[in-house]
Amino acid sequence: MRKILFLLLVSIVAPAFSSAEVNIYTSRHYDSDEALYAEFTQETGVKVNIISGKGSALLERLKSEGKNSPADIFFTVDAGNLWKVQKDGLFQSISSEKVLDIVPDNLRGPKNEWTAIAKRARVVFYNPDNVGSDEIKNLTYEGLADEKWKNRVVIRSSSNMYNQSLVASLIANIGIENTENWARKFVGNFARKPQGNDRSQIIAVANGEADIAIANSYYIGIMLSGAAGKEQLQAAKKVKILFPNQKDRGTHINISGAGILKNAPNVKNANLFLEFLVSKRVQKYMVDKSFEYPISEDVLPSPEIVSLGLGFKEDSTSVKKFGELNPEAIRLMDRSGWK
Numbered sequence: 001m002r003k004i005l006f007l008l009l010v011s012i013v014a015p016a017f018s019s020a021e022v023n024i025y026t027s028r029h030y031d032s033d034e035a036l037y038a039e040f041t042q043e044t045g046v047k048v049n050i051i052s053g054k055g056s057a058l059l060e061r062l063k064s065e066g067k068n069s070p071a072d073i074f075f076t077v078d079a080g081n082l083w084k085v086q087k088d089g090l091f092q093s094i095s096s097e098k099v100l101d102i103v104p105d106n107l108r109g110p111k112n113e114w115t116a117i118a119k120r121a122r123v124v125f126y127n128p129d130n131v132g133s134d135e136i137k138n139l140t141y142e143g144l145a146d147e148k149w150k151n152r153v154v155i156r157s158s159s160n161m162y163n164q165s166l167v168a169s170l171i172a173n174i175g176i177e178n179t180e181n182w183a184r185k186f187v188g189n190f191a192r193k194p195q196g197n198d199r200s201q202i203i204a205v206a207n208g209e210a211d212i213a214i215a216n217s218y219y220i221g222i223m224l225s226g227a228a229g230k231e232q233l234q235a236a237k238k239v240k241i242l243f244p245n246q247k248d249r250g251t252h253i254n255i256s257g258a259g260i261l262k263n264a265p266n267v268k269n270a271n272l273f274l275e276f277l278v279s280k281r282v283q284k285y286m287v288d289k290s291f292e293y294p295i296s297e298d299v300l301p302s303p304e305i306v307s308l309g310l311g312f313k314e315d316s317t318s319v320k321k322f323g324e325l326n327p328e329a330i331r332l333m334d335r336s337g338w339k
Ligand SMILES: [Fe+2]
Pocket: 077, 216
């Protein structure tokens, strides 16, 4: 009888202590995500609280909140950024078997501290008015050091994580010395001092200020969708995309991803939320909005991205390497004069 009374008491009191919620710190900013969160709540009864901001600002916030942080999930882009959070010891291992089953090992943290939610390729955009298809076919990242590209290439600065991860992937594949030799020649081919974001590089190529740009694949989807305005739509229509290194290791792949924080108050709900994000239906919904590539092969990217061509060879280098080799990559870019 006493036991029954106790259980009764616990079931009445418990909801007051364990509110069914999950707190997400995210640097993603899609209005459409609201609908996604509402659906998760409907499915599971778990309320989603979102704190959004720049990745670096959120990370600072996490650190200053320390053990008292309400954050359950940290959601950001680039394996290099996830690595930083992991290195600071802020993540715990993801325990969901579902998530670990769906996401391949090369797209997760060393001890599953974080997992990919979607993929992006760092590709070449070229202006077909100025670059012949014969000239560009079979292009590799390494080949961009060739003298024939002198004054023809644009890319953003070396302080950008996407570029640091690209260089880290080169170090992982061809070694430091070869990468440094490559970087010196590559920098020598720049059409201008690095400036602007990925989209600025694509626009520069569309305007004929340069012939080739390196930028992330999803930007072309955003631009082609028209959501970013007429100027970007026009620019996107003028350029073509090329997936480098198709005859060897494949095109450089990075991720957007998430991890569960070490002091997360709602670990179970956090695992549930990650399972929700990697489920086929939600993957489709997300990549249609973000123009990234889905984690599983049986989900199609958005129509805009499908129109650029499917089935390119992806570099399967573990994205763990990008964080591990990040300091080396930064030093190397510095030495090679990449501003
Ligand atoms: Fe981006």
